[in-house]
Amino acid sequence: MRLRGKTFLIALTTALLLLSSCSRPQGPQASCDFVQSPEMQRVSWKGRFPIRIYLHKSVPVGAYEAIDLAVSQYNATIGDGRELIRIEARGVDGELNPVKDGYSTIYWYKTWDTNRPTEQARTTIYWSGVEIFEADMRINEANFKYTFSSTGANASSISQSTVDLYSLVLHEFGHVFGLAHTTAQGSAMNAVLSEGQVRRKLGTTDINNLKCEY
Ligand SMILES: [Zn+2]
Numbered sequence: 001m002r003l004r005g006k007t008f009l010i011a012l013t014t015a016l017l018l019l020s021s022c023s024r025p026q027g028p029q030a031s032c033d034f035v036q037s038p039e040m041q042r043v044s045w046k047g048r049f050p051i052r053i054y055l056h057k058s059v060p061v062g063a064y065e066a067i068d069l070a071v072s073q074y075n076a077t078i079g080d081g082r083e084l085i086r087i088e089a090r091g092v093d094g095e096l097n098p099v100k101d102g103y104s105t106i107y108w109y110k111t112w113d114t115n116r117p118t119e120q121a122r123t124t125i126y127w128s129g130v131e132i133f134e135a136d137m138r139i140n141e142a143n144f145k146y147t148f149s150s151t152g153a154n155a156s157s158i159s160q161s162t163v164d165l166y167s168l169v170l171h172e173f174g175h176v177f178g179l180a181h182t183t184a185q186g187s188a189m190n191a192v193l194s195e196g197q198v199r200r201k202l203g204t205t206d207i208n209n210l211k212c213e214y
Pocket residue numbers: 005006007008171172175181191
């Protein structure tokens with residue numbers, strides 16, 4: 001059985017480093033499993049909600065339900081009445097090519113880097129200073145089959161030959177919020193999601209980490 005983790009790419013803007021070098025120094029923060037700046041500050045959206053997500057036209061309509069359920073879980077669990085994240089538009093035009101364009105977009109790929117066949121998905125966040133301003137997610141359908149059917153967070157089993165899309169996007173949205181991987185038991189942010197595995201709920205660690213910042 002091969003499984004796989006996802007890579008977490010990081011982009012830094014040089015201009016930002018200049019900006020931060022001119023600002024008052026800030027003390028280090030507890031990471032709470034967030035990506036951190038060189039000054040050990042948590043990198044996040046800093047209250048600029050909702051995070052607006054666009055679904056590229058490559059994303060199959062059948063995938064919408066799982067994506068919507070993951071979004072709803074973040075809002076219900078962490079939002080405390082706030083809408084933290086929103087699917088702003090679906091079926092969006094544009095090239096199948098995530099670039100830093102100010103739009104946080106989910107893309108669906110039927111071909112994938114041949115040297116990364118075990119990578120299920122990849123989320124890239126862009127930030128300046130300590131503020132994330134864009135996050136792009138790509139999902140690999142070249143090397144994996146997915147279970148779309150989403151009977152909610154309590155589903156217990158799926159086909160052993162498929163990846164549970166709800167579990168996968170719940171994890172990837174964690175990266176969108178700024179979370180890195182953790183080995184904590186029961187966390188949605190464990191690096192590896194096995195085929196056949198259902199992991200549709202944020203764990204206590206995830207909730208506490210997100211509430212550190214949000
Ligand atoms: Zn990951």
